[in-house]
Amino acid sequence: MKPAGRRCLDGRVVGAVLLVLGALGIREARRLSLLRESLVAGAIVGDDTFPMMVGAALLVLGGYLLLAPPPPSTRVAWPSGPLRRRMLTSAATLIAYWLLVPWLGYTAGTGIASTALYRGMGGYRWPVAVLLGALSTGILYLVFRVWLLEPLPIGLLGA
């Protein structure tokens, strides 16, 4: 891990995002306001009232965060080297898991993803990772499918 990271721009990033969200909020509030006026004659408040207030508050806060000086202590050390690789692999495994489950089904998808996670995150040798993955999948299947009767995705393979 690096001892000290870059000077952060997080306040500005969040500020810009809030400005966009605020603008979206106000746009949506205006759409709902027009709808309210056309649907209910004389209605003064409706589904647009709160979004308008939240949108305005987001614009104000976004503007403030964008312009305000960043706090002095916010220096962030990001992981690097093998740790970063482990973290990225784990994140990619989770995304792949989400993509695979509808196709492979919950059980097969969990078996593969859990093995990959134990291998990538825990650094276990393949036989140990496979064993831990099978054990985890079995326990989760018993709890969620057998005990809680959750309709877990069965996928194209029906597993």
Add this chain to the structure above:
Amino acid sequence: MDVLGHLAGGFAAALTPTNLLMAFVGSLLGTLVGVLPGLGPTAAIAILFPLTSVLNPAAAIIMLSGIYYGAMYGGSTTAILLNIPGEVASVPTCLDGYPMAQQGRGGVALGIAAIGSFVAGTFGVLVLTFFAPALADQALRFGPPEYFGLMLLAFTVVVSLSGASLARGLAMAMAGYLLALIGLGPATAEPRFIFGFQPLMSGVDLIPLVVGLFAVSEVFLGLEEARVAIAQKIHDVFPRWADLKEAMPAILRGTGIGFILGLLPGCAPGVTVFLAYDAEKKLARRPERFGRGAIEGVAAPESANNATSSAGFIPLLALGIPASAPLALLLGGLTVYGLQPGPLLFQKNPQFVWTIIASLYIGNVILLILNLPLVGMWVWLTRVPFGILGPAILLLSFVGAYSVRNSMLDVAVSLVFGFLGYWLRKYQWPLAPLLLAFILGPLLENNLIQSLSMSGGSPLIFVHRGLSLALIVGAVVLLATSLIIVRYTSRRVREATAEEMAL
């Protein structure tokens, strides 16, 4: 029926085998969550929420409350033995608990922490028993403007959850309100913020959001830290009479400070523990002992922590105001089970409320039993490597997020918010205000619309009604008080840990 009659009925229900088992399971899981760095009570409640789907609402909330309570008890273990405060509420415990452990008195520190937590927790539940029904009774007179005032009062919690920067807390809260707006509008059922994407019609669900923000992000943060197991062997967790005599005044004072301040919506345990610790240091005949293993330095903050946690149940059950992130999740849990949080809960579901209250007494006893003789087992469990714990939490998070609505979109929501939560937490953005606003948002909006409809659109309705005005003035006063207390606490946290931490 009088309070004692209701409580007796509550005990009869809480002592049924299922409810007793759930109190035990919740306390067990909560202690585990508190002991193992890697999963806070908020994330644990969210992940385990789907498991409660087979239970009746009372048994489910008993289990979830047990997790909350247990985590408060268990949090002291890593603070004392490893000098790792899992949450800011455990920071003062480190100051004297860790030196005690270094002197070979870790067992005594853990024992005093457990006894202090038990005394404070039981006192809190005792006051809850007699005070909450009266408060709820008064609150029955509330109409929409008063509820709006109440929601503003609850909003002051955001200040204490914001940490060092109020602007950041408010920004997160507004983002939470915006997220809560996604879905069908309450007045016309017109879809809002879905931008043509039909699956968003039913809105963002609470559980995937919490699982992502608090569990997935925590695993990635945990992966970065080289987490160490506790190597110390623990013995003598039962304090000697002299230790108890020395600690008892501190336990009682910590309980008082934690409880009274904990009744204020803006005072989280992270705030009251420092006030209790500092008060104890000021009252001590030899203040130089503090920071070097003073038993009062463990007793006072641990008692304050649990007293504040118990006090949080009073506004939660009587008014529907959560004082912290896990309580906000419990509030959300009540709505998932079709219960209406707030004063009507005592009137419409008295059996449910009194069962929960009785279970809190039982939970405290279970936790004392779990924490005193079994502390060795908890210490042993910290040896579970993060390489096993991390993937297990992620797998549970995945299926937990899915099983709420059987939706892969919810899993995607938890992943997106997991990655986002990791980034935000790296930069010290507080996530609890987002959660609080997400839960309170719909209540605030409904009461705002109803109030303004009553007044023909005039916001003066909020100041023309005495109770509503009192609540709004109360919110402003609390906001100012919270700001002062939070600044004080943030300074103390920086002094103790040399870093910023969310309160």
